[in-house]
Structure formats: C-alpha cells, structure tokens
Amino acid sequence: MRVEYIGDATLYLGDCLEILPTLGKVDAVVTDPPYGIKQDRGFDGFGGFGPPIERRHYVGGWDNSRPSREAFIAILGIAHKHIIWGGNYFSDLLPVSGKWLWWDKCQTMPTFGDGEMAWTDLPGVAPKKFTYSNNGLMAKEKDREHPTQKPVALMQWCLSFLPDAETILDPFMGSGTTGVACANLGRKFIGIEIEEKYFDIACKRIEIAYSQPLLFDDLEDDKNKPVEQWLGFEEEL
DSSP states (O other): OEEEEETTEEEEESOHHHHGGGSOOEEEEEEOOOOSSOGGGOOEEEOSSSSEEEGGGSOSOTTSSOOOHHHHHHHHHHEEEEEEETGGGSTTTSOOOSOOEEEEOOOOOTTSOSEEEEEEOOSSSOOEEEEOOOSGGGOSOOOOSSTTOOOHHHHHHHHHTOTTOOEEEESSOTTOHHHHHHHHHTOEEEEEESOHHHHHHHHHHHHHHHTSOOSSSOHHHHTTSOTHHHHOOOOOO
C-alpha cells in the first residue's frame, strides 16, 4: 500500500475494502463508485467534457462491476453523512432515501443520459438539482483524465450540503475531483484509489489545487452561504 500526504489530503493507493477498516470515523463520504454497466469496455463516441474520445484508451477495468455489499456496509459505517453518485445503480444495497441530488448535464446527445443521480442520507426529503453543462464543446470543464470524471463545481456543490463536515472521504477517488474540491474549500480529504495511473493523476491534480489560493477569501463567512450565490446553479424541488 502506498500513501501520499498533500496539504490536508491523505491519499491511499489500494483496495478500499482493505484500507477502510484501518481508518477511523470521518464526517462524510462523497464518492462516485463504478456503476458496473461495463463502460470500461470502450466505445467510439463523444466525451462529455470535450472532443470525441475512445474510452478504450483509459486503463483498468474500472467499470467491470459495481462495489460489493460488503463495500457499501463499510462505507455506510465509516461516516455520519454520505453522498453517493450513481445511487440508482445501487438502490438494492442502500437504505431508502428521500433526499436525492440530480445533476442536469444539459445533454443534447440523444443516446446519452440527461443527467445523474446521487443517493444521500442528508436530512430532508426534497430532491435538489444542479445544472451544469457537461456536453461536448459546450462543457464548462473540458480537461478530463478519467472517463467518468465529475466536474469540480459539482463536487463543490455537494460539499455545500455538508457545511459542518471537516473531513471528507472518497473511497473511489479516481482522478481526484473530490479531493480538488476539498482543497478549494479548505476541507480535509482522504482518498482511496485502486488503479495506480489514476492515483498518480489524483495526486498531481490535488497538489496543483493546493498551490492555488482558496476559492473564498473567508471560508468561515462563505461556507454557510446558499450555494447558488457562488456557483451559479439552479436548485429546485
């Protein structure tokens, strides 16, 4: 097992099922696990963030299967609050929830999904929507290192629902977007990634994020501000 320390981030290269039992409780999990829909097998098509890509160029069987029941038990047990993207693929493994998050990708490709859903155990029952373009040349973030890489702005929006969470865990770190969001917002981060190539990319991206000024000059004043004031998103019931 390899461990890297970058700013307030601790990053583990390895299997989350082996590493999670060695960690103590954290405040929240924000993660995007593999959905198990075989997207790792590759196809020719348009990438969500930019020009056409061939997903076969990405390494590893990152979407061969979804996480096991044991993995979800460990993830639910390690934190007080959770935001798990792709929750609709894990509905048989997660408790019933009324507080779902919905990312509207402004998608125009008819063969692509209009958006993605996140399961949460946040308080309340009103679903919330984040509108952020993820569509080809219209995409607001065009650089992508992982085929299912989420926008940094989306993960920062997720963190706005966790204003009191100081330490965030992502057991399926991928290219490190959750860690970048934590660095931008002054949160502590623990990331776990099993594929070495993406682990190295995550380390680099998080290191770059820590070299930049914090997103806000005064995080204490801003962390409880309604997120629509600083991300320009659309939120609705």
